[in-house]
Amino acid sequence: MKEIKIGVLPGDYIGPEITKEALKVLNAxxxxxxxxxxxxxxxxxxxxxxxxxxHLPEETLRKAAECAALLKGPFGGPPEELNHxxxxxVEQGAILPLRKHFNLFTNLRESKVFDSLIHLSPIKxxxxxxxxxxxxxxxxxxxxxxxxxxxxxxxxxxxxxxxxYKESEIERIAIKSFxxxxxxxxxxxxxxxxxxLKSSVLWREVVNKVAKDYPGVTLDYMHVDNAxxxxxxxxxxxxxxxxxxxxxxxxxxxxxVLLGSIGLLPSASLGESKFGLYEPIHGSAPSxxxxxxxxxxxSILCIALLLRFSxxxxxxxxxxxxxxARALAEGYRTKDLYQEAQDDASKLVGTVEMGxxxxxxx
Amino acid sequence: MKEIKIGVLPGDYIGPEITKEALKVLNAxxxxxxxxxxxxxxxxxxxxxxxxxxHLPEETLRKAAECAALLKGPFGGPPEELNHxxxxxVEQGAILPLRKHFNLFTNLRESKVFDSLIHLSPIKxxxxxxxxxxxxxxxxxxxxxxxxxxxxxxxxxxxxxxxxYKESEIERIAIKSFxxxxxxxxxxxxxxxxxxLKSSVLWREVVNKVAKDYPGVTLDYMHVDNAxxxxxxxxxxxxxxxxxxxxxxxxxxxxxVLLGSIGLLPSASLGESKFGLYEPIHGSAPSxxxxxxxxxxxSILCIALLLRFSxxxxxxxxxxxxxxARALAEGYRTKDLYQEAQDDASKLVGTVEMGxxxxxxx
Ligand SMILES: CC(C)[C@H](C(=O)O)[C@@H](O)C(=O)O
Ligand SMILES: CC(C)[C@H](C(=O)O)[C@@H](O)C(=O)O
Numbered sequence: 001m002k003e004i005k006i007g008v009l010p011g012d013y014i015g016p017e018i019t020k021e022a023l024k025v026l027n028a029x030x031x032x033x034x035x036x037x038x039x040x041x042x043x044x045x046x047x048x049x050x051x052x053x054x055h056l057p058e059e060t061l062r063k064a065a066e067c068a069a070l071l072k073g074p075f076g077g078p079p080e081e082l083n084h085x086x087x088x089x090v091e092q093g094a095i096l097p098l099r100k101h102f103n104l105f106t107n108l109r110e111s112k113v114f115d116s117l118i119h120l121s122p123i124k125x126x127x128x129x130x131x132x133x134x135x136x137x138x139x140x141x142x143x144x145x146x147x148x149x150x151x152x153x154x155x156x157x158x159x160x161x162x163x164x165y166k167e168s169e170i171e172r173i174a175i176k177s178f179x180x181x182x183x184x185x186x187x188x189x190x191x192x193x194x195x196x197l198k199s200s201v202l203w204r205e206v207v208n209k210v211a212k213d214y215p216g217v218t219l220d221y222m223h224v225d226n227a228x229x230x231x232x233x234x235x236x237x238x239x240x241x242x243x244x245x246x247x248x249x250x251x252x253x254x255x256x257v258l259l260g261s262i263g264l265l266p267s268a269s270l271g272e273s274k275f276g277l278y279e280p281i282h283g284s285a286p287s288x289x290x291x292x293x294x295x296x297x298x299s300i301l302c303i304a305l306l307l308r309f310s311x312x313x314x315x316x317x318x319x320x321x322x323x324x325a326r327a328l329a330e331g332y333r334t335k336d337l338y339q340e341a342q343d344d345a346s347k348l349v350g351t352v353e354m355g356x357x358x359x360x361x362x
Numbered sequence: 363m364k365e366i367k368i369g370v371l372p373g374d375y376i377g378p379e380i381t382k383e384a385l386k387v388l389n390a391x392x393x394x395x396x397x398x399x400x401x402x403x404x405x406x407x408x409x410x411x412x413x414x415x416x417h418l419p420e421e422t423l424r425k426a427a428e429c430a431a432l433l434k435g436p437f438g439g440p441p442e443e444l445n446h447x448x449x450x451x452v453e454q455g456a457i458l459p460l461r462k463h464f465n466l467f468t469n470l471r472e473s474k475v476f477d478s479l480i481h482l483s484p485i486k487x488x489x490x491x492x493x494x495x496x497x498x499x500x501x502x503x504x505x506x507x508x509x510x511x512x513x514x515x516x517x518x519x520x521x522x523x524x525x526x527y528k529e530s531e532i533e534r535i536a537i538k539s540f541x542x543x544x545x546x547x548x549x550x551x552x553x554x555x556x557x558x559l560k561s562s563v564l565w566r567e568v569v570n571k572v573a574k575d576y577p578g579v580t581l582d583y584m585h586v587d588n589a590x591x592x593x594x595x596x597x598x599x600x601x602x603x604x605x606x607x608x609x610x611x612x613x614x615x616x617x618x619v620l621l622g623s624i625g626l627l628p629s630a631s632l633g634e635s636k637f638g639l640y641e642p643i644h645g646s647a648p649s650x651x652x653x654x655x656x657x658x659x660x661s662i663l664c665i666a667l668l669l670r671f672s673x674x675x676x677x678x679x680x681x682x683x684x685x686x687a688r689a690l691a692e693g694y695r696t697k698d699l700y701q702e703a704q705d706d707a708s709k710l711v712g713t714v715e716m717g718x719x720x721x722x723x724x
Contacts, residue, residue: 164522
């Protein structure tokens with residue numbers, strides 16, 4: 001089998017720590033199945049800024065383009081240093097251009113509750129039990145990438161951002177979401193705000209049209225304010241949620257609450273090809289960096305998504321997810337998952353130990 | 363004492379039912395304190411459409427301007443009739459123009475948990491106990507009122523909406539939020555998305571400047587995605603949340619979940635004067651209309667806000683809130699609040715009975 005290039009952007013603070021554990025898992029699979037990976041280190045964010053004064057060097061993009069997939073750690077600095085040039089430009093200088101450059105218009109974030117962690121959710125057990133939601137977020141258009149700026153109106157400063165969507169941009173992601181729904185429970189809920197936003201009216205129109213090609217899939221519509229409510233009141237009603245860049249940002253973070261820890265959630269960003277970018281949905285958590293306490297599971301589950309979507313290895317993807325579920329079922333907990341009072345049988349472990357345990361189940 | 367004009371827009375479906383109960387409470391106060399109210403019926407939404415083919419007649423605006431305050435029921439039709447002209451234009455034709463016409467730029471939505479209903483929340487008791495959050499939502503600008511339309515880009519249709527804020531629009535609502543914080547727990551959390559949106563950068567800049575005039579109030583900043591998460595994970599950290607029109611729409615609906623029923627939540631919309639518009643945050647609930655089962659508490663609590671903000675009657679506002687709390691503490695429940703298994707001591711009552719009971723405590 002020929003070598004598969006995997007680009008790794010370790011990210012900042014806890015980024016390199018958790019990414020390292022994910023690579024252990026990848027390495028174990030490589031040995032077990034006799035695959036050949038070429039792990040390519042790619043400089044970006046703080047690391048790149050320190051060396052080159054930019055957050056996303058050309059060289060990184062060039063090398064990334066040669067890879068089958070990218071594994072990314074969280075980018076960003078501590079809140080108290082956000083005005084420092086090392087950190088202030090990370091989103092506009094690295095995170096968003098990376099998505100745009102590779103045309104990764106589909107962002108997938110799955111909220112699935114682990115039985116063994118259900119007590120961690122701030123939400124009652126009977127409400128979250130069994131939930132399994134896939135949020136399909138548009139990632140390369142909308143107000144994130146629309147025209148933005150400053151102008152003078154009536155003699156004072158006005159700052160603006162344009163939310164804009166073209167038909168084709170909605171259509172391609174709508175198709176993806178119906179395809180995912182077919183592999184799941186055949187339901188798509190479009191979330192927008194069509195009673196106020198023109199762009200939402202186009203979302204409804206285009207998605208309704210696409211739905212006609214998927215007669216086996218039910219299409220529902222919900223206003224975003226109601227969706228923010230329903231996601232907590234009755235999360236079990238959702239299968240696939242299809243939404244815009246901005247609404248997807250908000251709703252996917254909100255949905256992560258159902259699980260009780262943001263340290264569990266991976267995401268996949270995909271375009272038209274198999275190439276994908278895989279990253280945890282959480283930030284770089286400077287306050288807990290370097291202490292061997294960060295939860296590597298979000299990053300390890302990125303490996304599962306990478307196997308499934310970029311490498312066409314669904315069985316090994318399942319294997320990684322099963323290894324994670326087993327470690328949790330056996331009571332291993334990083335600090336974010338550990339509750340002294342309730343968890344008599346559980347064992348507090350560090351970042352590295354959690355990585356080792358999960359790797360040992362491969 | 364001279365007559366005080368109160369304009370009443372009963373709204374659609376359950377609107378007139380719950381508004382009627384709120385007016386009973388107002389009537390009881392009028393008698394008890396020997397006030398003189400002139401209750402002015404104002405036609406709008408479905409009612410106005412049927413008669414005049416418009417959702418907000420000029421006459422309604424003219425008469426409303428002569429009132430000290432407006433009590434409004436929810437506007438809107440059933441989901442299956444949303445394309446019918448009677449309902450499709452309600453938001454753009456009545457709800458938004460009403461806010462804009464009277465320059466009601468400050469929308470207040472309070473989430474405070476009733477001890478006797480804490481079991482209704484989908485969120486665990488220890489997480490929601492004691493929460494008391496005031497969301498201050500900007501209501502007459504932003505993407506709701508920005509330029510919007512349709513254009514052709516690269517030969518295809520693009521629909522757009524502009525999120526725009528002027529300095530003065532941010533400044534005036536920031537001042538309000540700091541003033542409210544001073545009467546509460548001295549903390550304001552600004553919610554925006556300054557790592558992506560230019561308009562959010564202006565929010566941060568202007569709010570930071572306003573904060574200097576309120577040295578006793580702490581100002582925090584949170585990105586909207588994180589806020590959507592924190593609101594459920596740790597709602598106790600919030601006192602006043604200050605945010606834009608769009609984010610406020612989403613977050614205030616989400617916050618209503620903490621209470622377990624959206625039927626409990628009133629809102630106040632205010633401008634620079636005492637004049638205000640008071641309305642439940644929920645919709646017109648066509649499916650339960652006409653059955654004497656809707657919860658009138660949201661509308662009754664609108665009376666409390668109206669007394670407090672428009673009529674300078676803080677003691678009577680407290681009295682209304684105490685009457686509601688007493689009815690709940692004594693176990694009276696409309697259907698939305700009733701849980702057979704858990705509520706042994708509670709008594710299921712209808713809309714009218716709930717109104718009568720609360721009125722009897724005045
Ligand atoms: C860091 C930020 C630009 C980013 C976003 O808003 O997309 C993050 O919140 C996310 O959801 O991946
Ligand atoms: C009906 C709609 C236009 C309105 C809004 O989005 O402002 C409603 O959701 C609200 O929050 O009052």
